[in-house]
Amino acid sequence: MNKVRNLLILVILSLVVLCLGIKIGSVSIPLSDLVKILFNQTAGVDEMVTSIVKNVRLPRVLMAYLVGAGIAVSGTVMQSLLGNPLASTYTLGVSSGASLGAALIIITGVTVSFVGSLLLPATGFLFGLLTVLVVLVSTRSMDSQMSNQTVVLVGMIMTLFVGAILTMLTALYQDHLKQLVFWQMGSFSGSTWGKIQIYLPIALVSIFLLWANASSLDVLGLGEEQAMMAGVEVKKTKFRVILLSTLLAGSAVSFVGVIGFVDLVAPHVVRRFVGSTHRWLIIGSALLGGILMVVGDLISRTLLSPKEIPIGAVTALIGAPFFMYVYFRKRGQEG
Structure with missing residues (x-):
């Protein structure tokens, strides 16, 4: 009952x-x-106020909530899948890879008629997936046990490497400077109903399918051997989970740019209130991730109003100290 109560509190907070x-x-x-x-019921309401709410605030806030929910769930399953409390789509390079894919589309101006507006999220997904696969393959080649520290280290190196490529592209293609900087800093200022129509089904379907794999994720958390003994198809489950979590994060980055640490913070906080059972954890992470992202966006656009702080900077200021806390606490426990 406590779990249900805590989830209801998160719904109300949302x-x-x-x-x-x-x-x-x-x-x-x-x-x-x-x-x-x-x-x-807009009778008697100023038309300008109505327009601001319907065309600016509402799509922006909803997009922030959906993206927060998506990347939080993605981070949750990545941590469980790799048995690593520091794993996330950001630390494993998915976000930077997706951002690179979006940057290449912007620079080249490539369009595919039969894909249309799905080209950007599809490219972000593919580049994000490629990046995390490189991280996992590189980690396994260096450390057959794929220890927590090695996974995080390789992921951060890949993030820095891809970030360097993005910086070079920004310097070389000044005509696209504003758009490229947007991807690297993150912002919800360009949110529209059209983008929501694309990302909403991606987020809902992906989160539902990950939730449907909750029992397998619970067993995988005990180790691969125990999972195989319990009848879980480990390789297929891992591939499916990585695919869905990368789709969630990669497509989000393609729309709003790189926003880190929400996918690291939300799962850790939610575990304290609903436990580690994924049936509850995935739902709780989605709710808290959405809340954190909307709050972060609110801070980014009001703290120094009329100037807007990049949302990526706001989440990093909160998330970086949290990352260090989790890392050193883990090291202390292992020592």
């Missing part, structure tokens, strides 16, 4: 945070007007 994200900004929206607009 609704509160979503409303605050829509209400607060350079133009403060009266609560009464906000309720009328959300229920499509």
